[in-house]
Amino acid sequence: MNRYWSKQIEDLDPYVPGEQPRDQQYIKLNTNENPYPPSPSVADLLRNFEVARLRKYPDPESTDLVHAMAAYQGLNASQVFVGNGSDEVLAHAFQAFFRQDYPILFPDISYSFYPVYCKLYQIEYQQPALDAQFCINIRDYASTNGGIIIPNPNAPTGIALESGALRELLADNPESVVIIDEAYVDFGAESACPLIAEFPNLLVVQTFSKSRSMAGLRLGAAFGQENLIAALQRVKNSFNSYPVNILTSACALASLADEDYFQQCREQVIASRERLSIELQQLGFEVFPSSSNFVLVRHHRAAAAKLYDDLRSAGILVRHFKKARINNCLRISIGSDRECDALISALHKILA
Amino acid sequence: MNRYWSKQIEDLDPYVPGEQPRDQQYIKLNTNENPYPPSPSVADLLRNFEVARLRKYPDPESTDLVHAMAAYQGLNASQVFVGNGSDEVLAHAFQAFFRQDYPILFPDISYSFYPVYCKLYQIEYQQPALDAQFCINIRDYASTNGGIIIPNPNAPTGIALESGALRELLADNPESVVIIDEAYVDFGAESACPLIAEFPNLLVVQTFSKSRSMAGLRLGAAFGQENLIAALQRVKNSFNSYPVNILTSACALASLADEDYFQQCREQVIASRERLSIELQQLGFEVFPSSSNFVLVRHHRAAAAKLYDDLRSAGILVRHFKKARINNCLRISIGSDRECDALISALHKILA
Numbered sequence: 001m002n003r004y005w006s007k008q009i010e011d012l013d014p015y016v017p018g019e020q021p022r023d024q025q026y027i028k029l030n031t032n033e034n035p036y037p038p039s040p041s042v043a044d045l046l047r048n049f050e051v052a053r054l055r056k057y058p059d060p061e062s063t064d065l066v067h068a069m070a071a072y073q074g075l076n077a078s079q080v081f082v083g084n085g086s087d088e089v090l091a092h093a094f095q096a097f098f099r100q101d102y103p104i105l106f107p108d109i110s111y112s113f114y115p116v117y118c119k120l121y122q123i124e125y126q127q128p129a130l131d132a133q134f135c136i137n138i139r140d141y142a143s144t145n146g147g148i149i150i151p152n153p154n155a156p157t158g159i160a161l162e163s164g165a166l167r168e169l170l171a172d173n174p175e176s177v178v179i180i181d182e183a184y185v186d187f188g189a190e191s192a193c194p195l196i197a198e199f200p201n202l203l204v205v206q207t208f209s210k211s212r213s214m215a216g217l218r219l220g221a222a223f224g225q226e227n228l229i230a231a232l233q234r235v236k237n238s239f240n241s242y243p244v245n246i247l248t249s250a251c252a253l254a255s256l257a258d259e260d261y262f263q264q265c266r267e268q269v270i271a272s273r274e275r276l277s278i279e280l281q282q283l284g285f286e287v288f289p290s291s292s293n294f295v296l297v298r299h300h301r302a303a304a305a306k307l308y309d310d311l312r313s314a315g316i317l318v319r320h321f322k323k324a325r326i327n328n329c330l331r332i333s334i335g336s337d338r339e340c341d342a343l344i345s346a347l348h349k350i351l352a
Numbered sequence: 353m354n355r356y357w358s359k360q361i362e363d364l365d366p367y368v369p370g371e372q373p374r375d376q377q378y379i380k381l382n383t384n385e386n387p388y389p390p391s392p393s394v395a396d397l398l399r400n401f402e403v404a405r406l407r408k409y410p411d412p413e414s415t416d417l418v419h420a421m422a423a424y425q426g427l428n429a430s431q432v433f434v435g436n437g438s439d440e441v442l443a444h445a446f447q448a449f450f451r452q453d454y455p456i457l458f459p460d461i462s463y464s465f466y467p468v469y470c471k472l473y474q475i476e477y478q479q480p481a482l483d484a485q486f487c488i489n490i491r492d493y494a495s496t497n498g499g500i501i502i503p504n505p506n507a508p509t510g511i512a513l514e515s516g517a518l519r520e521l522l523a524d525n526p527e528s529v530v531i532i533d534e535a536y537v538d539f540g541a542e543s544a545c546p547l548i549a550e551f552p553n554l555l556v557v558q559t560f561s562k563s564r565s566m567a568g569l570r571l572g573a574a575f576g577q578e579n580l581i582a583a584l585q586r587v588k589n590s591f592n593s594y595p596v597n598i599l600t601s602a603c604a605l606a607s608l609a610d611e612d613y614f615q616q617c618r619e620q621v622i623a624s625r626e627r628l629s630i631e632l633q634q635l636g637f638e639v640f641p642s643s644s645n646f647v648l649v650r651h652h653r654a655a656a657a658k659l660y661d662d663l664r665s666a667g668i669l670v671r672h673f674k675k676a677r678i679n680n681c682l683r684i685s686i687g688s689d690r691e692c693d694a695l696i697s698a699l700h701k702i703l704a
Contacts, residue, residue, distance in 0.1 A: 002579065002583070003552070003579065004449060004529050004552070004553060004579065004580060004583070005448060005449065005583045006447065006448055006449055006450065006451035006452065006583075007451065007452075008451060009447075009448055009583050009586055009587065012586045012587070012590045013590070014585075014586050014588075014589030014590045015589055015590065015593055016589075017409070017412050017593045017594070020408070020409055020410070020411050020412060022411060022415060022416075028408070031408075031409055033407055033408050033409065034407050035407070036407065037403055037404035037406070037407055038403055038404075038406050038407065042403055042406070043403040046398050046399075046401050046403060046599075047398075047399055049398050051389055051390055051394055051395040051398060052389035052390075053568055054389070054390050054394070054565065054566045054567070054568040054569050054603070055385055055386050055387070055388065055389055055390065055565040055566065055567060055568065056372070056380070056383075056385050056567055056568055057369070057372055057383055057385065057561070057567040057568060058372070058567075058568050058570070059372050059374060060369050060372060063374060064374075084436050084570075084592060084595060084597075085592055085594060087591070087592040087593065087594070088591070088592045088595075091591045091592060095358065095361075096357060096358055096361055097356055097357065097358055098358065099358035099359065099360060100358065100359075116589075116590050117590070117591075119590065120587070120590040120591060177356050200355070200356070201356060209409070213406065213407040214406045214407065215406070215407060215408055215409040215410075216405055216406040216407065216408055216409060216410050216597060216598035216599070217406050217597050217598070217599065218410070218436075218594060218595070218597040227354065227355065227356065228356060231354070231356070231357045231358075231361050233366070234361055234364045234366050235361065235364070235472070236366075237366030237367055237368075237468075238364045238365070238366050238367065238468050238469070238471065238472040239439070239440070239443045239469075239472060240436060240437055240439040240440045240443060241366075241367055241369045241439065242369070242437060242439070242570060243436060243440075243570075245436075245568060245569050245570040245597070245599075245600060246568035246569070247398075247568070247569065247597075247599045247600070247603075248597060248599070251406070251599075
């Protein structure tokens with residue numbers, strides 16, 4: 001027992017994010033960042049920002065941002081919650097909804113922060129296994145449970161749920177909150193947001209980190225019926241009343257106002273992914289079908305751990321999870337075409 | 353029981369921050385914001401910020417910022433923790449240290465977020481009463497306890513601990529973590545930071561919201577021996593690995609580099625406070641001796657609730673706590689001299 005610590009702290013199993021090297025010498029394809037900068041309107045905003053505004057606290061309700069996001073999604077403001085990155089939003093959601101009498105469910109291969117939250121909030125969980133092709137079988141989520149969280153598309157597989165599966169999942173679990181974690185949805189999956197009006201048990205979580213190129217800004221959001229949003233507000237206002245700072249709100253509003261740029265970046269990443277997937281297949285990789293800004297790949301003979309090391313030595317960071325079932329896979333973020341070319345060229349040499 | 357909510361959520365008693373009106377028509381003396389803008393170096397930083405940096409995640413360890421703050425305080429980097437406002441830092445500290453077998457202790461009149469955290473983390477607490485002059489008596493904190501948190505100077509009284517009291521408190525409680533919440537310390541109290549080397553049970557919490565004029569940026573910090581900082585890191589990395597966004601870190605570094613401006617603002621606020629205190633006394637107010645950027649006052653005949661309303665009608669917001677012992681007091685933040693003059697002039701009319 002560590003002196004001074006609360007009992008539970010020693011048992012925590014903190015999340016380890018992908019490396020963020022502090023120098024610029026790596027091609028970073030390891031943390032699913034967008035290769036393109038945020039909208040030029042964000043640059044304009046910062047250049048002209050009236051710095052004296054920082055002396056005041058933010059609006060604790062983030063009213064302007066919440067209204068803009070509601071309008072963007074076709075929801076009411078009372079159906080929108082914002083936080084300091086989707087990680088914070090998810091943390092609050094685990095606390096607000098998942099401390100129940102039954103274990104919650106999420107896939108055995110999924111975002112590795114979920115079990116970390118469970119430890120933090122002392123939540124039991126079970127992990128139905130993905131099938132051999134790393135797909136989620138919705139029927140595995142029909143047992144009595146304290147809640148469900150599923151990323152769509154899933155990470156680190158990149159695979160999206162089949163059409164119709166979401167509705168089935170929600171209808172099968174009317175007494176459970178079902179969180180759909182849509183961190184990567186803008187790269188090709190179908191959002192659950194249109195189902196919010198119909199399902200009081202649906203919470204959708206999104207982020208500005210990926211498709212809006214602002215991982216450094218830390219903005220996440222949740223969408224759901226008012227009753228769920230109210231619970232998140234109660235937790236937030238018991239933790240930190242002002243989670244979203246003034247600059248983050250302003251930058252996010254600027255980004256939301258530039259739909260053309262958003263669509264262009266999205267489409268460019270998708271196009272690069274399709275090209276990269278073909279080139280990786282030509283190099284002997286199995287490429288799981290991705291709806292994300294990354295691909296999960298497995299080489300037919302080269303070991304993933306070795307490939308990871310060799311790529312690192314060649315100045316390219318990818319992600320290798322030392323985890324059952326995927327420990328021979330690599331997760332590769334979609335970079336710019338120049339970065340993808342550098343990856344392919346490095347792999348050519350490594351595999352030669 | 354609200355459908356879908358975790359059991360505990362209904363019992364929460366969320367914090368209610370002072371109003372942040374979204375229009376500009378009020379003189380805001382209600383949330384202890386600094387009347388002066390952040391250092392001009394922060395404006396320069398934003399004007400020249402390379403916006404493409406936002407596409408990447410922040411350094412999860414906030415290495416540059418942590419090192420700069422350590423150097424500023426004369427500590428090692430392993431003795432510094434940063435978070436999204438001191439509210440988040442305090443929340444993590446309550447969870448990391450205060451879930452113990454005995455109740456924690458904090459003054460009956462103090463920062464009203466403390467009991468909120470206790471509900472959130474199911475921590476028992478006791479609240480030794482301030483004396484009749486609203487001073488903390490250190491001997492009230494000598495009983496067996498699960499931890500202690502004291503703001504120095506205290507809020508909303510503004511009163512600082514007597515010299516020597518801190519050391520006595522720490523020595524009296526070798527088995528408890530003692531958190532000194534120094535949100536307002538730069539306006540005239542003595543920081544506990546020099547005691548960190550001597551006391552493994554001391555955690556000091558500070559913020560950039562007040563003396564550094566960046567409430568809108570959300571940056572807080574904790575200082576303590578490595579063992580305490582490690583516990584905070586474990587909680588943070590189980591909650592949100594990247595709490596401090598890239599812009600916040602960059603602005604904070606710019607602020608830290610401009611010591612002259614920091615000292616000027618600090619001194620100006622202190623000078624305005626002393627002048628305002630005299631003027632308020634001349635108007636018939638009892639002014640508690642403040643070491644903060646606010647004063648707690650009580651009029652010898654006018655009721656606080658009525659004064660609050662009348663000031664609001666006159667376009668001036670101050671804080672009135674509907675709380676035993678201080679419900680006939682007002683807490684008034686120190687504004688610019690122009691704002692203080694407007695306050696005095698409005699009070700003249702109201703009290704006439």
